[in-house]
Amino acid sequence: MTSKTLSSPTHRSRNGWVPPNFYNDLDATLAKAWGLLDLGVTDRRSPFHTPTIATIRGDGAPSVRTVVLRAVDPDRRTLRFHTDRRSNKVRELVVDPRVALHFYDPAEKIQLRVDGRATLHVEDAAAAEAWDGTRPFSRLCYGVSPNPGVEITDPRMAAQETSGDRDAGRENFAAVSVDIACLEWLYLAAHGHRRARFTWEGQNPTAAWRVP
Amino acid sequence: MTSKTLSSPTHRSRNGWVPPNFYNDLDATLAKAWGLLDLGVTDRRSPFHTPTIATIRGDGAPSVRTVVLRAVDPDRRTLRFHTDRRSNKVRELVVDPRVALHFYDPAEKIQLRVDGRATLHVEDAAAAEAWDGTRPFSRLCYGVSPNPGVEITDPRMAAQETSGDRDAGRENFAAVSVDIACLEWLYLAAHGHRRARFTWEGQNPTAAWRVP
Numbered sequence: 001m002t003s004k005t006l007s008s009p010t011h012r013s014r015n016g017w018v019p020p021n022f023y024n025d026l027d028a029t030l031a032k033a034w035g036l037l038d039l040g041v042t043d044r045r046s047p048f049h050t051p052t053i054a055t056i057r058g059d060g061a062p063s064v065r066t067v068v069l070r071a072v073d074p075d076r077r078t079l080r081f082h083t084d085r086r087s088n089k090v091r092e093l094v095v096d097p098r099v100a101l102h103f104y105d106p107a108e109k110i111q112l113r114v115d116g117r118a119t120l121h122v123e124d125a126a127a128a129e130a131w132d133g134t135r136p137f138s139r140l141c142y143g144v145s146p147n148p149g150v151e152i153t154d155p156r157m158a159a160q161e162t163s164g165d166r167d168a169g170r171e172n173f174a175a176v177s178v179d180i181a182c183l184e185w186l187y188l189a190a191h192g193h194r195r196a197r198f199t200w201e202g203q204n205p206t207a208a209w210r211v212p
Numbered sequence: 213m214t215s216k217t218l219s220s221p222t223h224r225s226r227n228g229w230v231p232p233n234f235y236n237d238l239d240a241t242l243a244k245a246w247g248l249l250d251l252g253v254t255d256r257r258s259p260f261h262t263p264t265i266a267t268i269r270g271d272g273a274p275s276v277r278t279v280v281l282r283a284v285d286p287d288r289r290t291l292r293f294h295t296d297r298r299s300n301k302v303r304e305l306v307v308d309p310r311v312a313l314h315f316y317d318p319a320e321k322i323q324l325r326v327d328g329r330a331t332l333h334v335e336d337a338a339a340a341e342a343w344d345g346t347r348p349f350s351r352l353c354y355g356v357s358p359n360p361g362v363e364i365t366d367p368r369m370a371a372q373e374t375s376g377d378r379d380a381g382r383e384n385f386a387a388v389s390v391d392i393a394c395l396e397w398l399y400l401a402a403h404g405h406r407r408a409r410f411t412w413e414g415q416n417p418t419a420a421w422r423v424p
Contacts, residue, residue, distance in 0.1 A: 024367055052314045054266035054274035062266035062274045064314040066323055102264045102276040102314075111278055141405075141424075148423050155236055155406050155421040193353075194367050209367040211360050212353075 017191060026207040029185055029196050033112055036105065037072040037079065048112075052102040053081070055092040055118075063092060070130065070175075077180040077200060079114070082130060082138075085122050085174040086147040093118045099178060109188040116178040130175035142169030186212060229403060238419040241397055241408050245324055248317065249284040249291065260324075264314040265293070267304040267330075275304060282342065282387075289392040289412060291326070294342060294350075297334050297386040298359040305330045311390060321400040328390040342387035354381030398424060 022028035040048025054064045067081040079101070083089060093099070101114040121127040131139075140160045152158060180200070187194040193212035198205040234240035252260025266276045279293040291313070295301060305311070313326040333339040343351075352372045364370060392412070399406040405424035410417040 050316065050318070052264045052276060052316070054276045054312065056268070056272065056274055060268065060272060060308070061310040061327065062268055062312040063327075064264060064266045064276070064312040064325055066314070066316050096272070098273040100266065100274040100276045102278070104262065104264070104278050106262070113276055115273065115275075144423060146423050149407075150423045151409075151420045152423055153421070155408075156404070157421075158404065158423045160404070192368070192370065192372070195361075196367075197363075208363045209365070209369075211356060211358050211362045211364060211370045 019189075019191070020187075023187070023189070023194060026196055026198075026209070029187075029194070030183075030198055030205065030207065032110075033183060033185055033198075034072070034074045036103070036108070036110065036112065037069070038074075040069045040103065041072050047105045047107075048103045051114075053089070054100045054102070055089050056096045056098065057092055058095060063089070065089065070133075078177050079116075079180065080130065080175055080177045082134065083174050083176060084142055084144075084148050084172050085120075086149075086172055088149050090120060090174055090176075093120060093176065101178065111186040111188075113184040113186075114178070114180055115182040115184075116180045119177050119179070121175040121177065122173070126177065127173065127175045131170055131173050134173075136166060139166070139169050139173075142172040144169075184210075231401075231403070232399075235399070235401070235406060238408055238410075238421070241399075241406070242395075242410055242417065242419065244322075245395060245397055245410075246284070246286045248315070248320070248322065248324070249281070250286075252281045252315065253284050259317045259319075260315045263326075265301070266312045266314070267301050268308045268310065269304055270307060275301070277301065282345075290389050291328075291392065292342065292387055292389045294346065295386050295388060296354055296356075296360050296384050297332075298361075298384055300361050302332060302386055302388075305332060305388065313390065323398040323400075325396040325398075326390070326392055327394040327396075328392045331389050331391070333387040333389065334385070338389065339385065339387045343382055343385050346385075348378060351378070351381050351385075354384040356381075396422075 022032045036048050039046045049069055050066050051069055052064050053067050054062050057063050069079060070082055071080040097118045099116055099118050103112040144158055144160050183198045185196040195210040195212040196207065197210055198207050234244045248260050251258045261281055262278050263281055264276050265279050266274050269275050281291060282294055283292040309329045311328055311330050315324040356370055356372050395410045397408040407422040407424040409422055410419050
């Protein structure tokens with residue numbers, strides 16, 4: 001390393017674009033992906049805070065909706081979200097636990113696609129810990145009646161819990177953890193997109209570039 | 213209507229919140245939904261410009277990715293996006309045309325979930341018209357080689373078309389139209405969320421509120 005410029009991990013292209021450190025580096029790509037997921041948990045303004053999750057309906061058709069990312073564990077390769085155990089997505093997950101999550105950050109120009117299997121937690125220690133971590137305002141929706149998704153003639157018929165009991169709605173609360181089997185990365189860049197796929201069997205990922 | 217205040221379509225709540233006109237009105241809700249979809253086509257900065265679409269893999273698991281909304285037709289209840297006919301999603305759509313699309317606008321606090329059936333256009337008039345409407349820069353990606361999704365050892369092996377031929381990549385271009393069967397609306401508001409479902413058999417929708 002005789003020159004600071006030459007030893008820089010990035011290089012400046014002719015028109016001044018500096019590729020990010022992960023541009024041609026699978027390890028750095030995976031690290032960036034976990035970093036964005038982590039930010040999605042802690043920063044409510046991050047687009048990764050509200051991924052879309054797809055499940056399979058009873059008739060085999062796909063179904064999608066937003067969830068809020070509540071936890072990510074890179075070592076165990078899990079993520080977590082919360083939902084109402086009376087919801088349609090819980091009914092679907094119980095029949096077929098295969099899910100796909102979609103994250104997209106338009107400013108970063110990064111899309112993550114996560115394939116995994118969901119596990120429902122309703123009365124175990126994981127559910128209790130997740131419930132303890134929720135804010136009072138977030139708990140209100142679990143007290144809604146009638147059940148979520150039920151047809152009503154007047155929208156004002158959906159009543160939220162107002163008893164003031166901090167544990168009202170607890171019986172309807174579910175934490176869903178997802179074991180990540182595959183993570184597919186897409187980075188959009190005018191100089192050439194980058195697509196990579198990370199799959200796990202055991203602890204170490206198989207990582208490969210793909211044609212974007 | 214003896215008073216202008218009383219005849220106002222909105223009413224001011226005690227703390228000053230003014231409900232939008234669609235808050236308790238199914239017709240206005242549907243009109244707002246179509247309006248947001250239309251904006252998603254014309255305004256590239258709209259979050260509705262880049263919905264997530266879920267398809268079904270050969271093994272029955274869900275698969276998700278971003279697409280760009282290219283057209284919406286409220287009368288025919290169709291929407292359209294473009295893709296590479298060599299892509300995995302096209303392979304999936306040919307086997308099972310059932311799709312679910314997800315739109316979410318964090319500023320508007322509105323989520324739309326669309327269920328429908330996809331039709332692939334590759335060599336018909338619809339595909340030709342869609343191709344004619346694409347910009348030269350957008351066409352470049354359809355000339356990429358090797359095929360999209362193929363594993364490569366070096367990310368720089370993915371080469372875009374550079375011949376300068378404006379119709380290079382045309383043979384890989386596909387327009388996908390989706391016939392909308394169901395549209396589910398969710399509006400998040402501190403005063404009470406609103407959820408509604410519109411389904412069609414024939415021209416007129418069946419509209420109903422649901423518990424959010």
